[in-house]
Amino acid sequence: MANQSSPSPIYCVSFNQDNSGFAISWKNSFKIFDSTTGRLCYERAAGAFVIVEMLYSSDLLAIVGAGEQASLSPRRLCLFKTTTGSPLRELNFLTSILAVRMNKKRLVVMLIEKTFVYDLNSLVMLDTIDTVPNPKGLSAFSPCLEACYLAVPASVTKGSVLVYNVMDLQSHMQIDAHRSPLAAIALSSNGMYIATASEQGTLIRVHLVSEATKSFSFRRGTYPSTIYSLSFGPSTELPDILVATSSSGSIHAFSLRLAINQRSKRSTSFLGSVLPDSVSDALDPAHHHVLHNAVSSGIRSYAVVRKIDKLEGTSSPSQFTSLRATVSVITYNGYFQEYTLSINNKNESSWTLEREFNLLSITTTR
DSSP: OBOOSOOSSOOEEEEOTTSSEEEEEETTEEEEEETTTOOEEEEEOSSOEEEEEEOTTSSEEEEEEOSSSTTSOTTEEEEEETTTTEEEEEEEOSSOOOEEEEOSSEEEEEOSSEEEEEETTTOOEEEEEEOSOOTTOOOEEOOOSTTOEEEEESOSSSEEEEEEETTTTEEEEEEEEESSOEEEEEEOTTSSEEEEEESSOSEEEEEETTTTEEEEEEEOOSSOOOEEEEEEOOOSSSOSEEEEEETTSOEEEEEHHHHHHHHHHHTTSHHHHHSOHHHHHHHOGGGEEEETTSSOTTOOEEEEEEEEEEOSSOOOTTSOOOEEEEEEEEETTSEEEEEEEEEOTTOOEEEEEEEEEESTTOOSOO
């Protein structure tokens, strides 16, 4: 997630594909941290970078300079090895690189109106995708090789998203999710679900990728707010939790598994026969667990669900299970926060701050 307009000290924030590590960049260096321990694993003081993308916990990084030094052009992608401290390969482009995505077989590079797909091992270009102007590099990527999708905006006037199969090298579908242009997109790690938020920021919608059907519609709030990030919880099937951060400073968690349980029950009721799913889902506040004032209002933040622990009951989709979610948050003024969100089988929730520290003050690996 590159930060291209905020005056905050952080230039970019990114978690790796399984959220076990994360990278930040600021005015003169980038740092790699272990998400579980908070340990600084690697630091390179070589100038400012707008993109630092990890490949799981390997020593391979994809880095793009901020252009503040002549040697760090925003049009040059460097594949960098942390073990040797030297570049492996470089790719140059005609315009600035806005986003980079990777898995074990593919490298995706996004420019303002074009996206390039490469074989990661050979760096042979496999495909070029023409896109609508996307100056923020807004995108989502599912690293799963069996359902490896890239999602990008399909319109500049409404909230449509193009889903592209990166392994098969073909367009999968287009989803018309919102009336307003998109502000945030997320794909579940298994590639089964996609979440979107528009610039209005009041509704978050979740679709099943295989069918392009709207599965759920969640109301974040009544008043407009900028959605900074969306993230699904880890799962091999339906994720239990979707989290969002917004300009209001709140962290929002939505119970996907509870939503599907209630939809199943409602479908056999009289209310379900007269209310469409999009209306009844959006009106139900029981799916929403919010932590107010987690971050100062207006401070950009990025949250992921790092871990889900089932506490009791059954994992059957037809029943709600008590769970405990580990939510990691990075703010663009340089702080790391980790919360535990506990939701019992009555859908009662509580948030607990487990740890918080300043990322910029940690200067040596330990």
